[in-house]
Amino acid sequence: MVKSYKTAALVALLFWLLPAINAQEILVWDNDNNSDFIDPDGAGNIGCEYGIEQALQENGYEYTSQSNLPDDLSSYEVIFVTLGIWCTGCGSTPPGAAGSVEQQNLIQFLEAGKAIYIEGVDWGSDHSDTELFNYFGINFKNDGASIGIEDIVGVEGTFTAPNQFEYLYGSDADYLVDELAPAAGQMVLTSQDEKSRVVAYEADEGYRTISSSVILGAFKDAEGSNTKASLMNRYLMFLTGQEVPFLQLSNSEIDFGTTYSGYSNYYRLNLQNLGLETLEISNLTVTGDGFSTDASSNMEIGIGEETQVIIEFSNAEIGEFTGELSFTTNDPENSDVIIQMSASNLLPPDLEVSPQQVQVELETGLSEIFQLELGNNGDSQLDFSLEIIDSDLGKPDKKKPLASDEKMPKGREIYNTGDKIYRDFGGPDEFGYQWIDSDSPNGPVYQWFDIMNVGYDTGLTGDESSVNIELPFEFMFYGDSKTSVNVFANGYLSFDQANSVYQNLPIPTPEQPNDIIAPFWDDLHQKNGSCYAYYHEAENRFIIQFNQWGFYINDSPLTFQVILYENGTILFNYCQLNGLLTSTTIGIENYTGKDGLQVAYNTEYLHNELCVQISRGPRWLSSDIYSGILQPEANQIIDLTFDSNNMEPGIYSANIKITSNDPEEEIVEIPVSFTVLQTSNSEEIPLLAKVMGNYPNPFNPTTKIVFQINTPADVKIDIFNTKGQRIKTYPSTSYAKGENSVVWNGQDDNGNQVGSGIYFYRIRAENWHKTQKMLLLK
Secondary structure (H helix, E strand, O other): OEEOOOOOOOOOOOEOOOOOOOOOOEEEEEOOOOOEEEOOOOOOEEEHHHHHHHHHHHOOOOOEEEOOOOOOOOOOOEEEEEEEOOOHHHOOOOOOOOOHHHHHHHHHHHHOOOEEEEEEOOHHHHHOOOOHHHHHOEEEEEOOOOOOOOEEEEOOOOOOOOOEEEEOOOOHHHOOOOEEEEOOOEEEEEEOOOOEEEEEEEOOOOOEEEEEOOOHHHEEOOOOOOOHHHHHHHHHHHHOOOOOOOEEEOOOEEEEEEEEOOEEEEEEEEEEEOOOOOEEEEEEEEEOOOEEEOOOOOEEEOOOOEEEEEEEEOOOOOEEEEEEEEEEEOOOOOOEEEEEEEEEEEOOOOEEEEOOOEEEEEEOOOEEEEEEEEEEOOOOOEEEEEEEEEOOOOOOOOOOOOOOOOOOOOOOOOOOOOOOOOOOEEOOOOOOEEEEEOOOOOOOOOOOOOOOOOOEEOOOOOOOOEEEEEEEEEEEEOOEEEEEEEEEOOOOEEOOOOOOOOOOOOOOOOOOOOOEEEEEEOOEEOOOOEEEEEEEHHHOEEEEEEEEEEEOOOOOOEEEEEEEEOOOOEEEEEEEEOOOOOOOEEEEEOOOOOOEEEEEEOOOOOOOOEEEEEEEOOOOEEEOOOEEEEOOOOEEEEEEEEEOOOOOOEEEEEEEEEEEOOOOOOEEEEEEEEEEEOOOOOOOOOOEEEEEEEEOOOEOOOEEEEEEEOOOEEEEEEEEOOOOOEEEEEEEEEEOOEEEEEEEOOEOOOOOEOOOEEEEEEEEEOOEEEEEEEEEOO
């Protein structure tokens, strides 16, 4: 039997098995002196109490929030205290501090055997000489550097062991954060430099405390247990003395999806212990025809640890199958666990590719279409995607200097200029992205597709604002799959950073924002404009249009688009641009800010009716199709366009990587060799001086194809659709020296009107030929 390894993706919404904290009264004392900062998860300006309250709400806990500490605390069991931050917008006013009367009330509360969580960047600085501070099992070490916390990390062997959070580095919440050393308490969270920031303490007198100099609301939520809600749940388990195991499963059910007869499929289920005692698993069994596991029936999972249970499904029969995974635990809230399993077993697809290698030779200045054929010889639907990988990536473009610490005041025009651009293409960056624009003979065709009458309003308004938009497909960006994007009023998109940054920077730079797509990053404002989005299903692309957008300092209108294709290609379309166009950043950058592709930075480059294409792969090779579906016994012709314009003679290589659901060969790589020859100087070969293009473009229903030759020649013109099918031929005809043209009326050779879409026209004159795109819009 052939084995195929298949890892099912974990669902984004984790299956929470929450422990009950019965009849615990919770008070949030909001004493943060109204200091605020930007929420890293996109909620705008927030106070320090926000993160605590949101985490309590997500766990379903009820609480009372007050800005003054009540005199009578007898009805409460747990108190959360926020002492705030040094807020640069709050003048010289320090963070909140507990007064002497309030401190005595808190001491009496602890002596009654109850629990307190105190949070504040100056908790140690302001209270280390007080009686209250001595109740928390900590020592004050120092008041910290001006900034410096990038990550918060759990301590091995504690209930925070699996955790690592990004912190709001460089913000008000990161300013002069105390370092707290454990005395009788236990360090449970540190910053990335291993300095203690959170200490938990169980006193012999029966009370419990947590001291935190970092602000919970400044933690950025990530996946799995790395969320504020998950951490809050464990905080409360400790504070209320519920030292029990706590099981978290990655999934509440297991769906293998489509499987294939004769192949083994594997699913990895994560079991994690987020409790405060060892989790014991026993009597683990799997039932159901075709389902099995090699996992031990009994196991232990330590505090903060996790393990995987691997389930196999293999069945020669065709049909729908179900089974169960069951086990018992010592988690008091989840003692008996049953997980339903399912699989849909089919006969497999079978991918065939012809030819198995591609070799093309062209003289400089020419282009040619090579046809690759894909077939499905199996019995089920074949899903495939295609990627072109450059095997000749040279050294990346020289990196621009990182941005300086100097920050320009908002509303001031930026007159400093970046490097002047002398070409219409660039790259690659370290990942392999390259750019080329419509001013290049080998570049994309500028085609404006206005979405104002077909798209929807994103709701982006005003200044320094953003909206989150779900993408209609998984978009691959620097190797990561993206399902949503933040759109910012300052003319850029980000898959990560939720804080608006008005001052544009060179790319790449570790400074925020990162993980960005920047068609026009500048200090912009909605003014009288709007921002629309539209999924153009016919071409599987997602369009975001800034329409009549403006600069913060003036009303000069800007209309431009970002277009995302499922294959990872990015287009910037610039329709109408007014005002100062030399203070913007154009390009892309990865999530670390250490790799990126800069098109332009604070220099003359942009103009109306310009298109910039960013893609990964060689600029000399492109495909008309990057993904598709093939039913059994079906075939698909893929047109590969080779173009030697602006290329030096030599041999270039690439790989065409085809990924499919064929279990026998999930990845097929086709080697490509492209030889560029020196242009012949023979006078017997008529040379084409220039292809002038087709006008209008887009068109409906007719367009004129204009070309120029420098000597009389026989010229043949063919028109193809995106499937590579020749639909119209203008037979070889003798043309005079100079400018010539033919008119296409949108009909095929049979006189039938063709539909809307992209078409290619190929002009051939003896040993010379050139292919270009045109767009028919009805």
